[in-house]
Amino acid sequence: MHEEPSAPARTMAPHLLSCPPPPAAEHRTTTIERGSFCLARCTCGWSGPARRSRDRARTDAAEHLDAS
Numbered sequence: 001m002h003e004e005p006s007a008p009a010r011t012m013a014p015h016l017l018s019c020p021p022p023p024a025a026e027h028r029t030t031t032i033e034r035g036s037f038c039l040a041r042c043t044c045g046w047s048g049p050a051r052r053s054r055d056r057a058r059t060d061a062a063e064h065l066d067a068s
Helices: 014-018 054-067
Strands: 029-034 037-042
Touching: 029 054, 037 054
Parallel strands: none
Antiparallel strands: 029 037
């Protein structure tokens, strides 16, 4: 059986380690309905509490955007 030589280990170039991280993604919120509840979600992963009031879920989303 023939074996291929192993590839050299990959290492990160020194300049990549000193580069600043990419800018944070823009926050975009939306509301989602689950049964009789509505909740706000953001593209950053944040999720607000489930609310019976759609208006309160939208307020949660606006408050999240203001805090970001």
